[in-house]
Amino acid sequence: MLRFKNTIILFLTFLLLGIIVLIVENPFKEPKKKGGPEDSLFTGINSEDVSRIEITKGAENAVLEKRDGNWIILSLKDLPANKQYIDVMIYKVKNMKKDDVVSNNPEKRAKFQVDKENGIEIKIYGNEEKKIAHFFVGKVSGGTGSTYIRKEGSNEVVSVSGYLGSIFYKGDSKGWRKRNIFDFKEEEVVSILLESPDSKIVLSRGEMGEDMRYKWNITKPESTPAKGDTVERIISILSSLTTTDFPEEKDLKEYGLDKPKAKVTVTLEDGSVHTLFIGKENKQKKQRYVKNGKVDYIYTIYLNSYNNIFKELDDLKEEEEEEELSETGTSGHG
Numbered sequence: 086m087l088r089f090k091n092t093i094i095l096f097l098t099f100l101l102l103g104i105i106v107l108i109v110e111n112p113f114k115e116p117k118k119k120g121g122p123e124d125s126l127f128t129g130i131n132s133e134d135v136s137r138i139e140i141t142k143g144a145e146n147a148v149l150e151k152r153d154g155n156w157i158i159l160s161l162k163d164l165p166a167n168k169q170y171i172d173v174m175i176y177k178v179k180n181m182k183k184d185d186v187v188s189n190n191p192e193k194r195a196k197f198q199v200d201k202e203n204g205i206e207i208k209i210y211g212n213e214e215k216k217i218a219h220f221f222v223g224k225v226s227g228g229t230g231s232t233y234i235r236k237e238g239s240n241e242v243v244s245v246s247g248y249l250g251s252i253f254y255k256g257d258s259k260g261w262r263k264r265n266i267f268d269f270k271e272e273e274v275v276s277i278l279l280e281s282p283d284s285k286i287v288l289s290r291g292e293m294g295e296d297m298r299y300k301w302n303i304t305k306p307e308s309t310p311a312k313g314d315t316v317e318r319i320i321s322i323l324s325s326l327t328t329t330d331f332p333e334e335k336d337l338k339e340y341g342l343d344k345p346k347a348k349v350t351v352t353l354e355d356g357s358v359h360t361l362f363i364g365k366e367n368k369q370k371k372q373r374y375v376k377n378g379k380v381d382y383i384y385t386i387y388l389n390s391y392n393n394i395f396k397e398l399d400d401l402k403e404e405e406e407e408e409e410l411s412e413t414g415t416s417g418h419g
Contacts, residue, residue, distance in 0.1 A: 124182040126236065126243070127218050130209075132175050135217075139208040140253060147258040161258040164382070170261060177252055178209065178218055183243035184231060190240070197242050199223035199235035205254045206237075222253045264327040266377050266384055267359050269351070271324045277316070278350040281395055288316055288401070303401055310403040319394055323351060323361070328384035329372055340374035340383055341365030349394060363391065 137159075138149045148159040149166050156166035187197065194200035204221035211217040223233035223242070231244040255261050277288040288311055291300035301316040303309050337343040341364035349361040360378030367374065372385045 124184075126181045126183060126220070126234065126245070127178055130175070130179045130217055131211075132172070132179070134211040135175055135209060136212060136214070137210040138171065138174070139206075139210075140255075141206040141208075142204075142254055143202075145257050147255070147261055149261060158258050158261050161262070165263040166261050167263045170255065174252055175209075177247075177249060178207075181234070181245055183234070184246055185244045186241055187226075187233065187244055188240075188242040194235065194242065197223045197233040197235070199233055199242055204235070205250065207253055222249055225250065259331055262331060266326045266328060266361070266375070266386075267324060267351075269324055269353055269357075269359060271317070271320050273353040273355070274320050274324075274351055275354055276352045277319065277323075278352075279395055280350070281347040284398060286398060286401065288319075303398070306398070311401050312403050315396060315401055319396070320351075322390055322393055323349065326361075326386060326390065329370075329387060330385045332374065332383045332385060334382070337364075337376075337383075340376075342374060342376050342383065345376075347395065 136151050140147045140149075146160060149171060150157055150159045152163075156168050156171050157163045158166045195203055198204050199221040201221075204223050206221055207218065208216060209218040219237040221235045221237070223235065225232055225248055226244050229244065230248065231246050232249040233242055234245045234249075235242045275290045279286045279288070285305060286303065287305035289302050289304045291302050293299050298313060298317075301311040301313050303311045332340065342362055345362040345364055347363035349363075351359045351361075353359070362376045362378060364374035364376065364383075366372070366388065367385065370385070371388045373388055373391045375384050375386050376382075377384070
């Protein structure tokens with residue numbers, strides 16, 4: 086009887102322990118989904134309110150500031166910054182969600198490269214110089230496609246999906262420079278003047294055809310229809326032209342831009358004019374030094390882009406359609 090009583094007590098004890106485990110662990114509860122709103126690292130960031138961004142890695146420091154709606158590189162003579170780079174960076178911060186917590190040990194910060202000595206330190210400021218985000222971007226988590234992140238003031242190191250290092254770090258300040266040479270849209274162009282030592286060619290936009298594409302004409306050195314596809318290709322190259330590098334500041338003569346022998350002049354619908362001056366060729370890199378007429382610094386473009394802009398006159402002329410001559414007898418008039 087005593088043995089049976091002990092068995093009952095033991096059974097009830099295990100049953101009670103089982104109930105406690107179910108209450109605490111709840112194995113039947115739907116697992117928490119990663120990347121939910123509660124996992125957001127930063128909240129309340131409005132892209133329009135971001136006014137300054139500081140990026141520091143070791144001894145390198147880049148300061149980006151929004152001035153009159155345009156981003157400049159404060160750490161590089163207020164040169165224009167690449168807005169696309171900045172937009173992507175802000176977007177990533179706004180949507181940054183932790184996947185897992187990998188450490189809370191301050192001594193392991195260096196291991197994950199989320200400390201001041203090894204990490205990429207990011208400070209983002211909003212209106213009235215209010216700091217709205219401050220964190221460190223660390224190394225990539227091996228094999229998972231994630232990056233380690235630590236918020237300043239926290240010991241928590243988390244993994245965040247994506248290879249984020251290249252988004253937040255572009256090397257020195259020069260890496261953040263705007264690379265577009267011009268800012269105009271293809272459909273705004275009404276004329277192009279191509280000047281080289283051997284020729285001067287003017288391309289003028291005509292009426293829009295039934296195919297909803299503008300007709301293009303050569304008006305100098307002669308008047309004749311131009312190949313629409315070829316002209317559109319030239320406009321596309323010019324409107325999207327980006328520099329391959331930023332040469333060091335030297336006298337314009339060093340780059341053949343003190344008295345350029347070739348240039349492209351683009352006129353838009355609003356009457357504004359954009360000029361590209363062409364300098365020397367860098368044969369080793371297969372590039373040309375060029376300069377936007379509205380700025381003081383030098384760009385380089387691929388030689389292939391230059392060749393696709395400066396076409397020969399015959400390559401721009403629309404090919405004449407061969408007329409089929411009907412065979413009509415000329416004899417018998419008599």
